[in-house]
Amino acid sequence: MDALILSRLQFAITTIYHFLFVPVTLGLSIFVALLETWYVNSGSYEERIKLKKLVKFFGTIFLINFAMGVVTGIVQEFHFGMNWSEYARFMGDIFGAPLALEALTAFFIESTFIGLWIFGWDKLSEKMHCLCIWLVAFGSNLSAFWILVANSFMQHPVGYAIEDGRAVMTDFIDLVTNPYVVGEYSHALFAGITTGGFLVMVVSAWKIATDEESREMFVRTLRRAVLYTMLGVLGVMGSGHLHAQYLAQANPMKLASFEALWETENPAPFAIVADINQEMRRNDFEIIIPKMFTFMVHNSFSGEVKGINDLQKEAVEKYGSGYYIPNDVCGMFWSFRAMVGAGGLLLMIVFVTGCLVFFCRSKIREHHCCLKLMPLLLPLPFIANSAGWYIAEAGRQPWIVVGLQKTAVAVSPNLSAGEVWITLIGFTAIYLFLAVLAVFAAVMFIRRTKITEEV
Amino acid sequence: MDLNIVWFILITVLFTGFFILEGFDYGVGIMMIGRPKNERGQFVRAIGPVWDGNEVWMITAGGATFAAFPHVYATMFSTFYLALFLMLLALIMRGVAFELRGKLQYSDWINFWDFGIIFGSFVPALLWGVAVVNLLRGLPINFEMHYVGNFLNLLSPCALVGGIFFVLLFTFHGANFLSIKIADVGLLQDIQKKSFSLGLSALFNYVLFAAVMAHDTDILSKPGTIIFLGLSVAAVIMSCMGAKAGNGCKAFLSSTLAIAFLTIGFFTALFPRIMVSSISPDFSLNIYNAASTPHTLMLMTIAAAIFVPIVLCYQAWSYKVFKDRITPADVHYH
Numbered sequence: 001m002d003a004l005i006l007s008r009l010q011f012a013i014t015t016i017y018h019f020l021f022v023p024v025t026l027g028l029s030i031f032v033a034l035l036e037t038w039y040v041n042s043g044s045y046e047e048r049i050k051l052k053k054l055v056k057f058f059g060t061i062f063l064i065n066f067a068m069g070v071v072t073g074i075v076q077e078f079h080f081g082m083n084w085s086e087y088a089r090f091m092g093d094i095f096g097a098p099l100a101l102e103a104l105t106a107f108f109i110e111s112t113f114i115g116l117w118i119f120g121w122d123k124l125s126e127k128m129h130c131l132c133i134w135l136v137a138f139g140s141n142l143s144a145f146w147i148l149v150a151n152s153f154m155q156h157p158v159g160y161a162i163e164d165g166r167a168v169m170t171d172f173i174d175l176v177t178n179p180y181v182v183g184e185y186s187h188a189l190f191a192g193i194t195t196g197g198f199l200v201m202v203v204s205a206w207k208i209a210t211d212e213e214s215r216e217m218f219v220r221t222l223r224r225a226v227l228y229t230m231l232g233v234l235g236v237m238g239s240g241h242l243h244a245q246y247l248a249q250a251n252p253m254k255l256a257s258f259e260a261l262w263e264t265e266n267p268a269p270f271a272i273v274a275d276i277n278q279e280m281r282r283n284d285f286e287i288i289i290p291k292m293f294t295f296m297v298h299n300s301f302s303g304e305v306k307g308i309n310d311l312q313k314e315a316v317e318k319y320g321s322g323y324y325i326p327n328d329v330c331g332m333f334w335s336f337r338a339m340v341g342a343g344g345l346l347l348m349i350v351f352v353t354g355c356l357v358f359f360c361r362s363k364i365r366e367h368h369c370c371l372k373l374m375p376l377l378l379p380l381p382f383i384a385n386s387a388g389w390y391i392a393e394a395g396r397q398p399w400i401v402v403g404l405q406k407t408a409v410a411v412s413p414n415l416s417a418g419e420v421w422i423t424l425i426g427f428t429a430i431y432l433f434l435a436v437l438a439v440f441a442a443v444m445f446i447r448r449t450k451i452t453e454e455v
Numbered sequence: 456m457d458l459n460i461v462w463f464i465l466i467t468v469l470f471t472g473f474f475i476l477e478g479f480d481y482g483v484g485i486m487m488i489g490r491p492k493n494e495r496g497q498f499v500r501a502i503g504p505v506w507d508g509n510e511v512w513m514i515t516a517g518g519a520t521f522a523a524f525p526h527v528y529a530t531m532f533s534t535f536y537l538a539l540f541l542m543l544l545a546l547i548m549r550g551v552a553f554e555l556r557g558k559l560q561y562s563d564w565i566n567f568w569d570f571g572i573i574f575g576s577f578v579p580a581l582l583w584g585v586a587v588v589n590l591l592r593g594l595p596i597n598f599e600m601h602y603v604g605n606f607l608n609l610l611s612p613c614a615l616v617g618g619i620f621f622v623l624l625f626t627f628h629g630a631n632f633l634s635i636k637i638a639d640v641g642l643l644q645d646i647q648k649k650s651f652s653l654g655l656s657a658l659f660n661y662v663l664f665a666a667v668m669a670h671d672t673d674i675l676s677k678p679g680t681i682i683f684l685g686l687s688v689a690a691v692i693m694s695c696m697g698a699k700a701g702n703g704c705k706a707f708l709s710s711t712l713a714i715a716f717l718t719i720g721f722f723t724a725l726f727p728r729i730m731v732s733s734i735s736p737d738f739s740l741n742i743y744n745a746a747s748t749p750h751t752l753m754l755m756t757i758a759a760a761i762f763v764p765i766v767l768c769y770q771a772w773s774y775k776v777f778k779d780r781i782t783p784a785d786v787h788y789h
Contacts, residue, residue, distance in 0.1 A: 060558075067554035070507065071547040077517060078539055081532025088532075089600075092525020093747040097755060100518035104762040107511045112766075112773050115504035123776050168748045412533035414602045423540045430544055434551055441558040 006420035021069035027196020029137035087410035102146035110139030152180035183243030193232030200225035209371035254395030267294035268305035335387040342384035458752040469516035476509035482629015484576025496786035526745035534602035549575025584621025593733035634703035638780035654695035683720030
C-alpha cells in the first residue's frame with residue numbers, strides 16, 4: 001500500500017473515531033444546558049437540589065466525551081497539512097478561512113466557558129453558570145457549522161474561481177450560504193440531538209433498572225430525553241430526506257451510487273437488497289420496490305433518476321477520460337441501508353419507551369428487563385452516524401473537491417508509505433486504548449453515582 | 456502596510472499568545488515530575504480551568520496560518536510529519552488526562568494520567584524548540600515548496616539545544632505561574648526555590664542557544680532581532696530576581712515578557728520569510744509567495760479585528776474569576 005491509500009485510511013479512521021464523540025457533544029451539551037435552565041428556573045428548593053445533582057451527573061458524562069472529542073479534533077486540523085499538503089495548497093484560500101473562523105469564533109468560546117462551567121459552581125451566580133453551558137453548546141454547534149461549510153465546498157464548490165492553478169474565494173457569502181450546507185448542517189445537528197438524547201435515555205433506563213435508590217430521579221431525565229430524542233430522530237429523517245432530494249441536482253453520482261442505480265430509469269425502482277457487481281457496472285441480483293426511488297426523489301411516481309453509467313459518460317465529456325464512479329458503490333449501498341435501518345429502529349425504540357414512561361409510568365417496575373437491555377441498543381445512533389459519513393465521503397471519490405481536484409493528487413508528496421504506516425498504527429493504537437479507558441471511567445461513574453430523592 | 460504584513464504580525468501575535476499561555480501550562484505539567492500526589496493535584500487544579508482555552512491559541516495559530524499562508528501550512532505540517540505525530544500523541548494524552556484523572560480515585564489511575572500530563576507537556580515543549588531552530592536554520596525545501604529531507608534532518612544537536620532551551624524556559628515560566636497560584640506556604644517556598652534555579656539554567660541555556668543560532672543562522676544580522684532577544688534576556692534576569700526575592704508576580708510577568716520578546720525576535724528574524732529554504736533563498740516561502748489572495752486576507756483581517764479582542768476580554772474575565780490561590784482543600788473539589 002502506498003502513502004496515498006494509507007493516508008486515506010488514516011483520515012477515514014481518525015474522522016470516524018472523532019465523529020463518535022462529536023454528535024454526543026452537539027446533542028448532550030444542549031440537553032445539559034436545558035437541564036440546568038430547568039434547575040435554575042425551578043421554584044422549590046428541594047426540586048432545585050435534585051435537578052442540580054442531575055445536571056452534574058450528566059455534565060460529568062458530557063465532559064468525558066467532550067475531552068475525547070477535543071483531542072481527536074486537533075488531529076483532524078493537523079491532517080490537512082500533514083497528509084494532504086497539495087490539497088491545502090490548492091484549497092487554502094477557501095478552506096483555511098472557515099477553519100480559522102471555527103477556531104476564532106467557536107473553539108475559544110467552547111474551551112473558555114467549559115473551564116468556567118466545570119470550576120465555576122461556587123464562583124459564579126446560578127444564571128451566569130447556566131449561561132456558560134449554553135455558550136459551550138453554542139460554541140460546539142457553531143464549530144460544526146464552520147467545518148460543514150468547509151466540507152460542503154468539497155462536495156459542491158460555490159463562490160470560487162480558479163487562478164494560477166488554485167481555487168480562490170470570490171464570494172464568502174456564497175460559501176456560507178451554499179445550499180449544501182443547509183442539508184449537511186441540519187442533518188448533523190439533528191443527528192447530534194438524537195445521539196445525545198439517546199445516550200441520556202440509555203443511561204437513565206439503565207439506572208432505573210439497576211439502581212433502586214436513584215430510580216425516581218432518572219425517570220425525570222428519561223421522560224425529557226424521550227421527547228428530545230424524538231425531536232432529533234424526526235428531524236434527522238426529514239433533513240436527510242430533503243438532502244437526498246437535493247443531491248439529485250447537486251451530486252447525482254453520489255445519490256445513484258448509494259442506491260446502486262446503474263442505468264437511468266423513469267420511474268426508477270428502489271433496491272432493498274442488491275448483489276452489486278462494480279466491475280461489470282450492474283447489479284447481479286436485486287430485490288426492488290418498483291417506482292419507489294423516483295417517488296423518494298420527485299414526490300411522485302413518474303420522473304427520471306439518472307443512473308451511474310450515464311453520469312460517468314457525462315463526467316467524461318466534462319472532465320476528460322477517467323473513472324468518475326465512487327470506487328466503493330457496494331459499501332455505500334449497504335452503509336445507506338445500515339444508516340436508515342438504525343434510524344428506523346431508533347424511532348421505534350423511542351416511541352415504545354415514550355409510551356412506557358408517559359402512559360404506563362406505574363408499570364415501569366415491571367419492565368425492568370427491557371430497560372436493563374437498553375444499553376445493548378446504544379450503538380445504533382453511532383452506527384448511523386458513521387455510516388452516514390462514510391456515504392458522504394466515499395460518495396465524493398475520486399474527487400477530494402468535486403470537479404476541481406482529485407484525491408490522488410492531493411496527498412503530501414514527501415511522505416513515504418513507512419511514515420504513514422507509523423502514524424496510522426500509532427493513532428489507531430492510542431485511540432483504541434483511550435476508548436477503553438474513557439468507557440471504563442464513564443461506566444464506573446454511572447454505576448457508582450447514586451442520586452437519591454433526599455435533599 | 457499591505458495585508459500580507461498585517462497577517463505576518465497577526466500570526467506573530469497568535470504564536471506569542473500561544474507560547475505565553477501554553478508555555479506555563481506545559482511548564483506546570485513538567486513541574487509535576489517527582490511530586491507527591493496531593494501536590495500534583497494542586498498543580499493540575501491551578502491550570503484546570505484555563506488550559507483548554509490556552510490550547511486553542513495553538514489551534515487558532517494553525518488555522519490562521521492555513522487561511523493566510525496556505526503554502527506555509529502545507530509545507531510546514533508535511534515537513535514536520537513525524538514530529539507533529541509525536542506532538543499529537545502527547546496532546547491527546549494530556550487533554551484526556553486532565554479530564555479523566557479525577558474520575559476514579561485509584562492511585563494507579565491518577566499516577567497513570569499524571570504521567571500522561573507530564574509526557575504531554577514535555578514533548579510539545581521540546582518539539583516546539585526543535586521546530587523553531589529548524590525554521591530559523593532553514594530546511595531543504597525545493598522549488599515546488601516540498602520538503603526533500605527526512606525526519607532525522609530535523610533532529611540535529613543544534614535543534615536539540617533549542618528543544619532543551621524551550622523546555623527549561625517553559626518550566627521556569629510554569630514555576631512562576633505556580634508561585635502566584637499556590638496557597639500552601641511550604642509548597643510555595645519550595646516552588647520559588649526551584650523557580651530560581653530553573654531560571655538560572657534557562658539563562659545559561661539561553662546563552663548556549665544564542666551562540667548556536669549566531670553560528671548557524673543569520674538571526675543576528677538584524678538589529679530588530681538583537682534588540683528583542685536582548686530584552687528577552689533582560690526579562691529572564693528580572694524574572695530570576697523576582698523568584699529569588701519571593702516576588703511571584705514580578706517573576707511571572709517578567710517570564711511572560713521574556714517569552715513574548717523571544718517570539719517576536721524570532722519572527723523578526725524570519726521576516727519577510729516564514730519558511731527558509733536551505734537549498735536556495737529563491738525557494739523560501741515568504742509572506743507574498745505563500746499567501747492567500749487579498750480578498751481572503753481582507754476577510755480574515757476583519758474577522759480577526761472583531762473576534763480577537765472579544766476573545767481576549769472573556770479569557771481575561773475567566774482568569775479573573777479563577778484568580779484565587781489554590782489550597783490543598785480545593786483538590787477534592789473537582
